[in-house]
Amino acid sequence: MTKYKLEYIWLDGYTPTPNLRGKTQIKDYDAFPTLEQLPLWGFDGSSTMQAEGRSSDCVLKPVAVYPDPARTNGALVMCEVMMPDGVTPHPTNSRATILDDADTWFGFEQEYFFYKNGRPLGFPEAGYPAPQGPYYTGVGYRNVGDVARQIVEDHLDLCLAAGINHEGINAEVAKGQWEFQIFGKGSKKAADEIWMARYLMLRLTEKYGIDIEFHCKPLGDTDWNGSGMHANFSTKFMREVGGKDYFEALMAAFEKNRADHIAVYGPDNHMRLTGKHETASIDTFSYGVADRGASIRVPHSFVKNDYKGYLEDRRPNSQGDPYKIASQILKTISEVPTSSSASAAA
Known part of the structure; x- marks a missing residue:
């Protein structure tokens, strides 16, 4: 097993332009992790304009993963922001509801x-x-x-x-x-x-x-x-x-x-x-x-x-x-x- 440095990256709730945010967790894997192997992960939404302090939990859902060439055993994990249930897209989650077509x-x-x-x-x-x-x-x-x-x-x-x-x-x-x-x-x-x-x-x-x-x-x-x-x-x-x-x-x-x-x-x-x-x-x-x-x-x-x-x-x-x-x-x-x-x- 190898310890991988997973950098979870997301867009915050600032307007009119969101900022990129990132934090690292360490997980053991036999090989570079697939998207399906990456867990949901919580964060404090009250610090990113995505929740109030009295109910601050938000959830990061991995949607894409890339090798992180600046780190040994690193991975860059692009995430969508979800509500605490981990299923409902957060209102600031612009990715979840857009039109998509692989042929465009x-x-x-x-x-x-x-x-x-x-x-x-x-x-x-x-x-x-x-x-x-x-x-x-x-x-x-x-x-x-x-x-x-x-x-x-x-x-x-x-x-x-x-x-x-x-x-x-x-x-x-x-x-x-x-x-x-x-x-x-x-x-x-x-x-x-x-x-x-x-x-x-x-x-x-x-x-x-x-x-x-x-x-x-x-x-x-x-x-x-x-x-x-x-x-x-x-x-x-x-x-x-x-x-x-x-x-x-x-x-x-x-x-x-x-x-x-x-x-x-x-x-x-x-x-x-x-x-x-x-x-x-x-x-x-x-x-x-x-x-x-x-x-x-x-x-x-x-x-x-x-x-x-x-x-x-x-x-x-x-x-x-x-x-x-x-x-x-x-x-x-x-x-x-x-x-x-x-x-x-x-």
Whole structure:
């Protein structure tokens, strides 16, 4: 038997953006534990905005498990929060009730800022660094500093070793701003891995004395870019059948549901979706081929392939809950019938 360090990880009850929480228990197993072997575990919900002190019990239900490459015999256990009965989802449990479909694929582009001493990494004590331009995909100390690349490389290695489907990294438009990309098949799987990648990044930066700022517009009303979490998505029908008629009906459904999407695409999005800095206005809906300023960017490959493939919703922001984002996208897609398009294609 081997003693395994199980890190139970969950989302707390803070609003409008939940925080990641984690605590460790030690259990004996013959081999790396399966999800079915992991027990429920209680915690004090009164300390996480999920219960009152006079009735503080909440329960963690494991829903996904990954190797923890930073620990010997470690496991990262993604959990849902349940009521004391261990069966009823807690009101803050956004994962338990979302729409899910393994044939709907999501690729999230998570942007964020490194922060140190209350300002973006690389910013001077007063004022601003040189204007945006050379930082995006930049190379060299002048553009990326002396520690950011080490952190993102370490984070990439941790995610890959944990089995998270990490697909890439790059420096972003603003100084101190970076991005990583996560791909998953199904709302829950893709969102689980984004949350786990966020957790690994936050834990990693503890040893560097650097914070992660996920706010979508940390520098306020300035010419510095905000941070998004663009959501690339496709269904089996979009990949295999598609068609211009279906695409236009889908865009009409997204326009009709604009307010519902904005409601779950992350707090303070009005600060980011201004119509500037490659964003569409929060009050409008638009789409365009290769248009980074549209609500939905349509890849050239999508049009060339008879309107088949994936689309990119550029409105979700860096603080958004990927469970809610993916679920809302899937909900809107489900409103568009596929039978007529499929018969026409046949």
